[in-house]
Amino acid sequence: MKKGHRNRVVFHSVHDISGGHSLSLAEKILDQHCDEDDYGYNINDIVELYNIKLFFDNGLYLKSWSESDKEKYIDKVKGLSSTIGRFFSQLDDAKFVEQYNQLSYQYLDYFWCLVNNYQAFKNISSSNFKEILKVNPNHIRNVLRQKFIVKKYKNEICELLKSYDRSAEILLSIYEVDGEPNSYKLYLPDCLTNDDKERIVSNYIASEHCGTGYLKLIQNSKRHSDFVISDKVRLEAKRKYQLEVDKIFNGTSRGVMKFGVSIRYREKAEEKVSVSLEGSRVNYEYSLDYIRKNNELYSLYRNFKILFDYVDNQNRITLVSKQSQLGVLERFMGVRSRSEYIYGMAFTQLDMASSAQIFSYAKVLLDLDQSLESILQYVFNKLFSERYGFPSNSFLTVPTASASALEKVRTIAPELESILKQYKLFVENGYIDFELLQITSGPTLICNIPSLNKNKYIYRNSGSIDRAMDLFCSDQTLLAYVEPFKDKQYKNFIELLLNESEILFSNYEKYQQDNLNYLIDNSYIFVDENDRVRVRSWERVIIIKDLFENEVSSLYRYPKELRREAIKMEEESLVYFESSLFSIPEQNYFNYFLNKREFTNGLDLRNSYLHGTQANPSETDLHENSYLIYLKLLTLILLKLEDDLAIYCEFDNICDDILGRTTF
Known part of the structure; x- marks a missing residue:
């Protein structure tokens, strides 16, 4: 050869x-x-x-x-x-x-x-x-x-x-x-x-030459009619994988990138929240005075948004894995299952931070004679009813403080299921019928939890908008590389357009002009009489940028001008609307933690505790970690429920004819 x-x-x-x-x-x-x-x-x-x-x-x-x-x-x-x-x-x-x-x-x-x-x-x-x-x-x-x-x-x-x-x-x-x-x-x-x-x-x-990536694939492989890996072989892969990982973290392997987070609550802090980077560690500092001063139950609950950023300004969960957060190497290197929940370093670091935040915050609340569980219970059982007209018979049970970690998980896991079923009944019927809830057997799929608000989420129509989105937003595009701004090293074309007003079409090379002409032909940009590149509709570009970065947008959380533009884009088949309590990235996030229905590398917490295949009762650390995850998921669910209820109350008489609202 x-x-x-x-x-x-x-x-x-x-x-x-x-x-x-x-x-x-x-x-x-x-x-x-x-x-x-x-x-x-x-x-x-x-x-x-x-x-x-x-x-x-x-x-x-x-x-x-x-x-x-x-x-x-x-x-x-x-x-x-x-x-x-x-x-x-x-x-x-x-x-x-x-x-x-x-x-x-x-x-x-x-x-x-x-x-x-x-x-x-x-x-x-x-x-x-x-x-x-x-x-x-x-x-x-x-x-x-x-x-x-x-x-x-x-x-x-x-x-x-x-x-x-x-x-x-x-x-x-x-x-x-x-x-x-x-x-x-x-x-x-x-x-x-x-x-x-x-x-x-x-x-x-x-x-001796097996790769850790393939070991994970074997451990999490699906059953096929002509390729079935027994549980025994899966266990072999799991143990070998753990051996290889231990070598890495024990320092016997080179080229390992280590990172972490630290959480601190400080008296007399200058700001409510301060975030700094020290090497590969992210340091979070929170004002203890702010927490003590705003100590009513609702404010303590809202700190998960105000201080910890569990959700953003559109009330989208920020902890989900996003394609835009994956580095080039994370996108293309290594092997992964076609049914794997794909995440990178950004997701892992956010997951570590959010777990550390909720763990440490629960201890801060105890010093205020409050428990995180009682606050979450108050929000669902009472506050939603008083503030948004949610049925007063809604009911959430939380574990007792004296219960073991395993007992706490076994209490909270079905309660997570219950509040989702209660909300589903409320959206469908306008009230919660607990007798009907008891008759309804089987788990409720995350994707099947409805919203009170139709056309709630905006998604891009693949194919219709992909090229324009890549040209504007991708860090691989070359449209940001043009004289006299080459030395400024703008990340993408949008960043260049936002910061420079004298971008000349004639300064681009021929191979770049082909892409600019595509954006011109599709009415995204134009060239003025002075040869300067101009954006035709900044509202449209902002929506494109938002969808590129977050994969979904909340129609009702946009200002009026962006809502109007989004509706135009839907009419042009550039985007489409869908309605559900959780957006698709959020559904994937919950499925990753709760089951293996969608993702072979999911943690499968729901099924492992339901069927008794969880860790040994003596492995307290594992059960405490599972309970922490459940508390985090419960908190996120309540934040999403509140957003859905708030949208319904805020927009009750707005855009009914355009958005086709649900009523009861």
């Missing part, structure tokens, strides 16, 4: 920026090619002709070609199939291994594709095929792309997969991995049984 040659034609994709260079090379080859005389072509020449054909099959040509040039080359390319076909029909088994060893590595995938499509495998003996994979076991992925080759050599492939030390990674890429670089379909021989697959996985776990 030879290294790739940069002066060979290679078709990567229709979007590949090196396509122009390859087409220039293809032009010279086509000028010399004669359909009647293909003598002397070697294996790399033939595969190169196939790559040239792929450019033309996808309608890609050099811009310098005239129409007559294009027609001439198109006619020549039509004959390439015959040239390629003749070569592969005459493939000699006796020299197959030798020819394969002469193949350029960059043509490996294309070669096996041609062997498959031209059925040249009929001329290749099983012994030679086996010899090639024995010497090049890592080429098995390329082979598995080809359905007919897999069928022809199924026994040889099966034998290799059982012995190859990376076969488990191949299996997981087929059944579990999301964003696998080889995003094409892989075929497995039908003689590879489920027992074989599990044995391959188990051997991989026991090996």
Whole structure:
């Protein structure tokens, strides 16, 4: 196998920026090619002709070609199939291994594709095929792309997969991995049984080269009809993963980024909240005087918004994982399940901070002769009724202070379910019928909890707005890189537009102007008489920025001008409205903690405590952590319930005809 040659034609994709260079090379080859005389072509020449054909099959040509040039080359390319076909029909088994060893590595995938499509495998003996994979076991992925080759050599492939030390990674890429670089379909021989697959996985776990990312996939893998990993093997993966993690945190592995949070409550603090960064640790400082001064129950409850920022100014939960918070490496590096809750360092740090906040705040409240549980109980049982007209028979039970951590979890877990069911009955009927609630069996899905307010949330319509959103907001866009502002290193195009008023269209390079013209053609920006780039509607751009950063917006929490613009965007199918208590990112957040219905890496707290599969009763720390999570989720639910009730009261007589409100 030879290294790739940069002066060979290679078709990567229709979007590949090196396509122009390859087409220039293809032009010279086509000028010399004669359909009647293909003598002397070697294996790399033939595969190169196939790559040239792929450019033309996808309608890609050099811009310098005239129409007559294009027609001439198109006619020549039509004959390439015959040239390629003749070569592969005459493939000699006796020299197959030798020819394969002469193949350029960059043509490996294309070669096996041609062997498959031209059925040249009929001329290749099983012994030679086996010899090639024995010497090049890592080429098995390329082979598995080809359905007919897999069928022809199924026994040889099966034998290799059982012995190859990376076969488990191949299996997981087929059944579990999301964003696998080889995003094409892989075929497995039908003689590879489920027992074989599990044995391959188990051997991989026991090996020295298993990756921690794959260990997590094995531990959290879903059941498939033809790929079932037993609980015993999952446990093997879990224990091996923990061993590897312990090595990292014990300092026996290098390149580990450590971070943390600290919480402090201070008397005579200058501000209510102060946040600072010390290395990779975030320090939060809160005014103890402010908390003591505003000590009525409602104010103590509202500190989760005012001090701790559990929700933002639109009452969206801030603790959810967001795509916009993922770094470039977090987005594209590593392996993850296609049904995994995806998060990065920002989510982990916020989760640590929010847990530390609620834990420490509960202790501060005790010094004020209050308990966090009693405050949350007061909010649901009494305050919602007094302030928003919520039914006065609403009822939340909280654990006693003397209960063990395990007992507290077992008390609060069903109560979480109960208040959601109560709210659902209220939205649907206008009142809470506890007899009806008792009859309603089974858990209530987070996504099925309704809102009092129709068209509550704004989501982007994928496809309609994606390109504009990326051009305005992505840190990968090049529209922020323009003279004379290059040295200011603006993060994205919006940041440039917000800070500079003399952005000249003519200062952009041609490849940048194509993107600007797209924004102009779609009425996002315009160029004034002085060649300056201007935003046509800042309201629209603000909404786009908000959706990019948060993935959802609250229609009712926008000022009037933004609400009007959002409705226009909905009419243009750029966005769509939906109504539910929790937005989709919030639903995903709750599902991650409570169950594994949506995400294989979910904590599954609800089911583990319901079915008695939680940690041992003696593992107090684990139960205390679970209880802390439940308290946090309960607090977030109450904040979302209050927002929904408040919107209904605030907007009772506004926009009824436009927004199609629910009434009772």
